[in-house]
Amino acid sequence: MTAPPSRPLILAEDDPFIRIVQVVLDPETSAERLAAFTDFFAHDLPDFDGWRRKVQQAAAVLYPAEVRMVESQDELRAGLPDARAVIVESLEMGAGELALAPRLAVVQKYGTILRGIDTTACAARGVPVLTLRRRANVACAEHTLASMLVLAKKLNTITGIISYEQLEALGYHPQPFDRRHTANSGWARIPGLQMLYESTLGIIGFGEIGREMALRAVAFGMRVLYYQRTRLPAAEEQRLQATYAPLEQLLAESDWVSMQLPRGGGTRGFLNRERLAVMKPNACLINTAQADQVERGALIDALRSGRLGGFALDPLYEEPGQADDELLTLPNVLMTPHTAAQPRFNALRDMEDLIGGIAAAVGKRA
Numbered sequence: 001m002t003a004p005p006s007r008p009l010i011l012a013e014d015d016p017f018i019r020i021v022q023v024v025l026d027p028e029t030s031a032e033r034l035a036a037f038t039d040f041f042a043h044d045l046p047d048f049d050g051w052r053r054k055v056q057q058a059a060a061v062l063y064p065a066e067v068r069m070v071e072s073q074d075e076l077r078a079g080l081p082d083a084r085a086v087i088v089e090s091l092e093m094g095a096g097e098l099a100l101a102p103r104l105a106v107v108q109k110y111g112t113i114l115r116g117i118d119t120t121a122c123a124a125r126g127v128p129v130l131t132l133r134r135r136a137n138v139a140c141a142e143h144t145l146a147s148m149l150v151l152a153k154k155l156n157t158i159t160g161i162i163s164y165e166q167l168e169a170l171g172y173h174p175q176p177f178d179r180r181h182t183a184n185s186g187w188a189r190i191p192g193l194q195m196l197y198e199s200t201l202g203i204i205g206f207g208e209i210g211r212e213m214a215l216r217a218v219a220f221g222m223r224v225l226y227y228q229r230t231r232l233p234a235a236e237e238q239r240l241q242a243t244y245a246p247l248e249q250l251l252a253e254s255d256w257v258s259m260q261l262p263r264g265g266g267t268r269g270f271l272n273r274e275r276l277a278v279m280k281p282n283a284c285l286i287n288t289a290q291a292d293q294v295e296r297g298a299l300i301d302a303l304r305s306g307r308l309g310g311f312a313l314d315p316l317y318e319e320p321g322q323a324d325d326e327l328l329t330l331p332n333v334l335m336t337p338h339t340a341a342q343p344r345f346n347a348l349r350d351m352e353d354l355i356g357g358i359a360a361a362v363g364k365r366a
Contacts, residue, residue, distance in 0.1 A: 007066045008084040008362060011076055013091050014069040017136075018110055019088065020351045022067035024052050025059070029067075044344035055352055059359035061366065084365075085358045086119070093165070095121040105359035106130060108354060111137075111208050130357045133210065135346035141212035143340035144258055144288045145220075147312035148201075150334060151284050152194040155333055163186075194255075197221040202245070202254030204270075205261035205289065206232065213258055214240045225250045251278040259287040259294065263309035276308065284310035284332075288340045291317040303330050314340040 006144040010025065012018050022029050023037050038048045045051055059167050060262040070076045076091050080100040086093060088109040098104065098121050107122055112131045122129050151158050161167055167174045167188050167339070174188045201217045203210045208227040214224045226232075229279060233243045238248075251257065257279065261267045271294045273286070296317055302308040312334040315326070319338060327333050 007064050008062055009079065009082045010062070010065050010067045010083065010085045010087065010358070011079045011083045012069055012074075012087040013068055013089045013110070014071045015348070016091055017347055018087055018089065019069065020347065021355060022069060024055050024351065024355060025063050025065040025104055026067040027064045034104045041344050041348065044342075045348060051060055051348060055355055058352075060354045061363045062355065062359045070240075082360055086202050087354070087358075088117065092116040093122070094118040098122065098125055098127065100170070105365035108132070108356070109359055110134070113208060115276050117275050126302070128361050130354075132350060132357075135350055136341035137208045139214050139342060139346055140288050140340045141216055143314060143336075144209075144213055144286050144312075145216050147255055147288075147314075147334050148196060148284065151310040151312060151332065152196060154190065154193060156282060158188070158190060164238075169303040185316065196237055199223070199255040200225060200253055201256045201258060202227070202250040203242070203258045203260055204228075204247070204250070205259065207260065207262060209288070210258070213260065214242045218242075222256075225254060248278050251275060252280055255283050257283060257285045259285070259289045261289050261293055263290050267293050269293070269295045271295060271299075273301075276302045279308065281307055282309035284308070284312075286312045288312075291315055300326060300330075303327075303332065310334075312336075314338060 005170065007196065012021055019033070020037060023034055031189055037307040041048045044217050068079055070079060070091070073091055076086070076088075077097060077100055080086075080097060083101055083104055085106050085108065086101070087106065087108045087110055093107050095118055098118070104127055106128050107117060108130045109117060110132060112133050114129065114131070117129055119129055136141070143365045150292060155172065161170060164174050171189060174306070176187045177184055181289060191364070196217070197220060200223045201213070203213055203227045204227050206214075208226045215224065218241045224240070224244040227245055227247045227250045237244065245253070259271070261270060267290065273295060276295070276298050291313060297307070299311065303311055311327070314336040315338040316335060321335065321337065325335070
């Protein structure tokens with residue numbers, strides 16, 4: 001066996017956020033990458049360098065480290081003989097990989113779904129498998145739910161609209177009720193307001209964010225349907241109180257449809273004209289995954305025809321967006337400038353937890 005490297009080697013799947021581990025722990029990180037992340041966090045954390053030093057001190061057993069970003073399974077396997085820690089999101093860690101990694105102290109999943117990691121083999125080797133409930137995923141679920149509430153209550157059009165003149169300018173017909181007999185709630189006479197309670201949410205793509213959505217929707221008293229290529233075990237469906245449905249059934253029965261498909265993998269134009277036509281009349285569509293997963297022209301036609309009751313989007317079809325975007329001319333559309341996963345402190349706290357957990361595991365195996 002060769003001598004161990006002078007710095008602990010961490011193999012990390014090359015994801016834009018996992019790169020923060022390299023920026024924090026690897027002093028050989030390029031100045032260009034460090035500057036890019038300093039700028040990336042500046043609007044929420046002006047002193048990024050001070051934060052780095054704090055995390056380095058808390059994880060002294062790991063600093064300085066070599067953090068090697070890997071893009072493929074072959075690259076991962078090539079580095080395993082010297083690796084002390086592995087961070088994966090979609091790459092696999094099975095018995096074959098573990099056999100190549102005699103120095104491995106910990107496997108870190110960048111998320112909570114352990115698909116692709118042989119937990120039994122890891123346990124047999126005494127290698128802990130750590131998970132991370134990513135705050136950005138929670139934030140995306142919150143943003144999706146907030147968008148649903150805004151559309152249900154028409155807050156995007158009626159907030160601050162409180163006078164007869166304002167309401168009439170929007171085409172409403174406000175008039176007090178006969179208070180001798182009735183309450184006065186609803187005197188603005190705004191039709192089409194909705195509740196989430198007792199409505200059906202259909203989630204397309206039931207990964208990390210989709211499952212966070214389900215937890216929150218159930219708390220609102222919603223029925224939850226989900227669709228993905230692989231159905232969950234019955235126990236997991238019961239835990240999440242979610243029911244699997246084929247795609248066409250989900251579209252036809254859901255009052256709210258949430259797009260949560262992963263990027264790539266042939267998902268461009270997933271909701272095309274034919275699938276949008278299957279949706280329940282007046283249902284609302286929320287896309288906090290990737291804009292191009294919904295066919296733009298077909299979407300606009302569905303909104304203009306009134307078949308689609310509302311739409312919310314984050315991120316946008318192009319970034320930055322255009323003030324004259326045709327979608328913004330429609331009263332039942334919400335668009336936000338790629339803020340669903342914010343604030344930046346989500347990623348910073350995630351990295352503190354992730355690096356701290358790896359440091360503790362490596363320290364135990366020192």
